Amino acid sequence: MAISTTKGTLIKGIVTVVPENLxxxxxxxxxxxxxxxxLVEHTGIRYRRRVLDAKASIKALFTPGINKILKELDWDKSSIDVLICVTQTASISIPSVACQLHGDLNFHQDVIAYDINSGCSGFVYGLHTVSQLLSSLDQPTRRALICCGDISSAITDDKDLSVRPIFSDAISVVALENDGGIETSGTFNLETIGSGQNAIFTAETANGRxxxxxxxxxxxxSVSHVPNNITRLLNHLSKPTTFPDLYIFHQANLVINESIRKAxxxxxxxxxxxxxxxxNTASASIPLTLSTSWNKEAVSSGWILISGFGVGFSVASALVKFNPSCILPPLSIDL
Amino acid sequence: MKETDFLEFTAKELLVDANEIGLNTVFRDLPRWSSLNALIYVSRIKEEYNVMISSQQLAASKSLSDLYMLIQAVH
Structure with a gap:
């Protein structure tokens, strides 16, 4: 287990964006x-979002998400220091989606911008990377945007019943701020089980990737590694399983998520x-679940446990302080 | 675990009449067998018997008896 602690970085806001088409x-x-x-009973999945335009770019979902969160938090674009995209469905692989968004939205030059190639564990990995990056910046105020998500329908074979009924298009934009504080804001347990690399992968077919x-x-x-990853993290912190206000898991399907919950x-x-x-909204699933379930009134400890797992095979959990000033229901756009 | 218990469990999970299946039944020939139902069945085996059947083990299995033996090997 790789335990890592972040200090002084808090989630300030969450916006999620989905295509209108169901x-x-x-x-x-x-x-x-x-x-x-x-299928609906066992996977728990009834509706999925799917872009109508098969050639739609992930940027078309990230852009309104970025604009919305900056407006809601009343943050000036020039205050952003870090812009990271976590995606596996960029329409073009060069340059990075982060650099494209930086150019399209006219961010200033002093911005660290790059992509992380990660799927279902991607939000937790992204949050870890960005929190550490912010702490390292030599300036008093530090802000970041993490853009996570995929247009999974672009790499879905419509006849494949292991994939099509499960995956759904969505993105999230999460705003982070580091106040230079030395208090712990998150503790992460990050793991990789590369023997599971063939559990999920892409293959070239006559119809593309x-x-x-x-x-x-x-x-x-999932069932062999995720419960252990979570309990080891809590044991490391000497916290009981009752401590987090909520457990937000990556949304794989109900069979897997219920098995983890019961374990x-x-x-x-x-x-x-x-x-x-x-x-299953890939790396957007944790912010999206927060945006549909977060209830400020139910806060007790002020800490939540998040756990992402999947393609890699990659497992990442974190106990993070959570008290955002802005968290909106998913925004549907015509795409 | 008795053979009859395993067959009753399997009949319930794969929505067939318990009288219609035996240990020699080739499970892939059952009308409800699909990739999704295979996943649900394997997850129920984990829940009921605490035995994890890998996709390689499932691929190498033909009859319900093969699966029964994999479970018995752990118990």
């Missing part, structure tokens, strides 16, 4: 009626999910 698993034409119902997924491998790797013996109320309405 697909309903109960009317998925490649399945019988009985299988449609079983498509995602391949072995559902049973993903289940086995750690958590109450259902502490583990919200956004699967029914939004499906």
């Amino acid at each position: 697909e309903d698993n109960l009317t998925l034409d490649v399945l019988s009626r009985t299988d449609q119902k079983a 498509k995602m391949r997924l072995d559902g049973i491998d993903v289940f086995n790797y 750690i013996n958590l109450e259902k109320e502490k583990v919200p999910n956004s699967l029914y309405d939004f499906g």
Whole structure:
């Protein structure tokens, strides 16, 4: 286990953006009626978002997200020091999406901008990287935007029933601020189990690059490693499982997420999910679930536990201080 | 674990009549077998018997007896 502590960096705001267009698993034409119902019951996923324009760029989702969060927080663009994109579905691989957004939105020159190639564990990895980067900056105020997410439909083979009924298009933009404080703001447990690299991967097909997924491998790797990753983190901090106000897991599917919840013996109320309405939204899933379930009134300790897991095989959990000034319901856009 | 218990469990999970299956049943020939139902079945085996069946083990298995033996090997 790789335990890492971040200091003085807090999540200030979360905006999530989804395409307006819905697909309903109960009317998925490649399945019988009985299988449609079983699919929704067991995966927990009814609706998925899917861009109508098959050539839509991930930038078209990130751009309104960035504009919205800057407006809501009343942050000037010139106050941003770090702009990181976590995605695996950039329309072009060079230059990075972060550099493209930097140019399109006219950020100033003193900005650290690059991409992180990561999927379902990507938000937690991104949060760790950016928190450390902010702490390292030699200036009194430091701000960052982490843009996470994928247009998974761009790499979905529509006939592949392990992929199509699960994945959904979405992005999140999370605003972070570091006040130079020395108090712990997050403790991370970051792990990689590379033997699971074939559980999820992309392959070149006649129709372009498509995602391949072995559902049973993903289940086995998740259930074997995620509960241990979380309990080791809590044990390291000498915190009981009752300490976090909420557990926000990556939204894989209900079979996997419920197995993890039961393995750690958590109450259902502490583990919200956004699967029914939004499906598996890759690296946007943790911010998106927060944006649909966060209730400021229910805060007790002021700390939440987040856990991302998947493609890699990569597992990352963190206990983070959480008291954002802005968290909005998902924004639907016509795309 | 008794054979009959395993067959009853399997019939319930794969939505078939318990009288219609036996240890010699080739599970891929069952009407409800699909990649999704395979995942649900494997997750239920983990929950019920605390045995993890890998995708390689499943691919190498043909009959319910093969799966029964994988579970028995742990118990």
